[in-house]
Amino acid sequence: MTRPIAERGGLALDVPLPDVVVVGAGLAGLATAHALAQQGRTVRVLEAAGAVGGRMRTVREHGCLIDTGAATFPGRGGHPAIWRLVAALGLDRDPASVPPVRDALAVWRGGRARPNAGRPLGLVTGAGLSPRARLDLVRLRARLARVDELDPDHPERARIAEETLADLLRPYHPDLYDYLVHPMAAGFFGWDPRRSAAAPFAAHLAACGGSHTWRAHRDGMDALARALASRLDVTTDHPVTRVTCDGGLVQVESPRGTVTARAAVLAVPAPVAAGLYDERRPAAREFLAACGYTPMLRVSVVLDRPPVPRAGRPSYATLIPEAEDSLLGVITLEHLKHPGRAPGGRGLVTLVPSPRGCRELLGAPDRAVVQRLAARAARFLPGLPADPPRALVHRFRYGLPEATPRALKLRGAFAARPVGAVEYAGDWVSLRPCAEGAAASAALAAERIGAHLSPERRAAAGSRSGERR
Ligand SMILES: Cc1cc2nc3c(=O)[nH]c(=O)nc-3n(C[C@H](O)[C@H](O)[C@H](O)COP(=O)(O)OP(=O)(O)OC[C@H]3O[C@@H](n4cnc5c(N)ncnc54)[C@H](O)[C@@H]3O)c2cc1C
Known part of the structure; x- marks a missing residue:
């Protein structure tokens, strides 16, 4: 599909619409993009910093x-x-x-x-x-x-x-x-x-x-991030300021222009994600607010x-x-x-x-x-x-x-929310404060986005990723 994905100074550029935009090139974002690319999806990763890796930078x-x-x-x-x-x-x-x-x-x-x-x-x-x-x-x-x-x-x-x-x-x-x-x-x-x-x-x-x-x-804890990024379409120095979802498409805004895609994954810390996107699903909204x-x-x-x-x-x-x-x-x-x-x-x-x-x-x-x-x-x-x-x-x-008892209490409903065009990845998703939490969340986010983009898989994935409360 070809649609304008970037507008700079009112100029619309005709370039292919990516299936998914991933916001954040920390381990969670890169691993999500990698998993989506393995599914055959086209993915763009947008990173605010000048280098990839996030909290795993060297x-x-x-x-x-x-x-x-x-x-x-x-x-x-x-x-x-x-x-x-x-x-x-x-x-x-x-x-x-x-x-x-x-x-x-x-x-x-x-x-x-x-x-x-x-x-x-x-x-x-x-x-x-x-x-x-x-x-x-x-x-x-x-x-x-x-x-x-x-x-x-x-x-x-x-x-x-x-x-x-x-x-x-x-x-x-x-x-x-x-x-x-x-x-x-x-x-x-x-x-x-x-x-x-x-x-x-x-x-x-x-x-x-x-x-x-x-x-x-041996070569620095950013080794994984660098290896993933070398296989992906990643743009650094691209701070995302707002994400909106309208008419089945997601708009990802930044001072460098707006990128439109069929879905987005916010792979940023929970408070950043809550500031970028006005989440309407109550279970997700409440959990995001509880994740300090x-x-x-x-x-x-x-x-x-x-x-x-x-x-x-x-x-x-x-x-x-x-x-x-x-x-x-x-x-x-x-x-x-x-x-x-x-x-x-x-x-x-x-x-x-x-x-x-x-x-x-x-x-x-x-x-x-x-x-x-x-x-x-x-x-x-x-x-x-x-x-x-x-x-x-x-x-x-x-x-x-920081996993508080309140955040834990809300996590089951968050995990059971229906899949949507905007999904999340990051160590906070399972309240596991380590690289494994980030990597595990990526597999889940890619599965949920795959289900969103393939309606026939949605019901099946809903019952699989809709974990027990
Ligand atoms: C000091 C410290 C020590 C740690 N030690 C260990 C350890 O020894 N072992 C271990 O397993 N884990 C450790 N961790 C935890 C581990 O680093 C994290 O759990 C993991 O890196 C989180 O990855 P992430 O992708 O979820 O988030 P991040 O790495 O935070 O990635 C988020 C990315 O999003 C980008 N971003 C933010 N806002 C925007 C925006 N508006 N637009 C675009 N991009 C944006 C950020 O720049 C960043 O690159 C440590 C963490 C810290 C801080």
């Missing part, structure tokens, strides 16, 4: 590969949708291109980093937990193993869906909250366990299977040589519990992921503030952010300069979707 500066957002992902069982994409794109043909992250996680306690956190055996034998807390961890794991339908793709179905993380941990030794769950939820997701629902976190951890499975893309995000901030510091930790073998990531420092949440040694990350024997360190630190620092000038975090981090990494000359600040207003 920048190349000071000779280093610097992941700005997502840093690692678990093995095949933990992130199946990601590994399916990795395999489809041939990125695992050379196993060295997805190397394991060794000695992945430690927790700081009593003046030193306690290794083996996040490993089932490590947690039982130590990792900074008192003997009583370790026993309680066994009890907690046994309780979670009995929870029906603890499914990361459908967290609302779990029997603990109404509990917050703090509720879940209340009967157990306080160490479990203070030295394990709080530092993980706050440090990795920016979540406040007193607000955030227990089910998505517990289901995610159970599915991921422990920090000993962690991997990273926590902001995230990361500082990458390039050093002439790797810092030497206080004692023992260094771990990749060290969680800093609130009781140990109120401003700093996680320190990672990125050069441990692969020697190519910081060539020439250099060090590459990431400092992640606690949620409180993030709120304090999000609006501060870069230099002040770097100095405040570096001053705190020197206690944990002796020799870290107080004012590092090569540091980058990465800010995410919409860092991670």
Whole structure:
């Protein structure tokens, strides 16, 4: 079909009408476009930023590969949708291109980093937990193993869906909250366990299977996004300002012109999607409004040589519990992921503030952010300069979707909404704050758009993707 797809200064251009416009070239948008292209659909992807990847971007500066957002992902069982994409794109043909992250996680306690956190055996034998807390961890794991339908793709179905993380941990030794769950939820997701629902976190951890499975893309965590984008029609620097649906066609507006298509997928964070499109389906509207995000901030510091930790073998990531420092949440040694990350024997360190630190620092000038975090981090990494000359600040207003019990409650109806010309993709769709959430949402969005564009498939897909409430 040929229709005008772009109007600039009143000039209509006769070019083919794409079946689908995908807004956002993060992992969810690119994976959706890839799945639609596999169905034989014509797809255009419009991205506001100057590069693809969204929260999985890697920048190349000071000779280093610097992941700005997502840093690692678990093995095949933990992130199946990601590994399916990795395999489809041939990125695992050379196993060295997805190397394991060794000695992945430690927790700081009593003046030193306690290794083996996040490993089932490590947690039982130590990792900074008192003997009583370790026993309680066994009890907690046994309780979670009995929870029906603890499914990361459908967290609302779990029997603990109404509990917050703090509720879940209340009967157990306080160490479990203070030295394990709080530092993980706050440090990795920016979540406040007193607000955030227990089910998505517990289901995610159970599915991921422990920090000993962690991997990273040798060539940067944007490897997947770059490989997908190279096979697709993607336009960067194309900020979408409004999406409307009229007479069976979707109009996607931006200062660069209007693109018309038969359907659109909004693969942007939920608050952005709600601002772009006036959603009329009540179930979708309410869920979108309930999907909040926590902001995230990361500082990458390039050093002439790797810092030497206080004692023992260094771990990749060290969680800093609130009781140990109120401003700093996680320190990672990125050069441990692969020697190519910081060539020439250099060090590459990431400092992640606690949620409180993030709120304090999000609006501060870069230099002040770097100095405040570096001053705190020197206690944990002796020799870290107080004012590092090569540091980058990465800010995410919409860092991670925060799954609250209210959002969980509305998710079932959202998932069961009828298919439409405007669909959604993103980690928030399943309230799973990770790349797997984004990749899994893409498969679902492509299936729903396929059903919308093929009316004969609509009824069948409606009953398949219309998940149980
Ligand atoms: C600091 C941090 C650390 C993380 N660590 C990990 C980790 O180690 N492992 C893991 O699995 N996950 C991690 N995550 C989560 C993971 O990065 C995200 O879940 C995933 O990348 C989300 O992908 P997405 O496509 O849903 O959203 P995004 O990546 O946010 O993609 C949305 C895209 O839409 C674009 N966009 C926004 N508005 C518009 C508009 N108006 N017009 C056009 N385009 C627009 C954006 O620029 C962006 O490119 C981390 C996230 C952060 C922030």
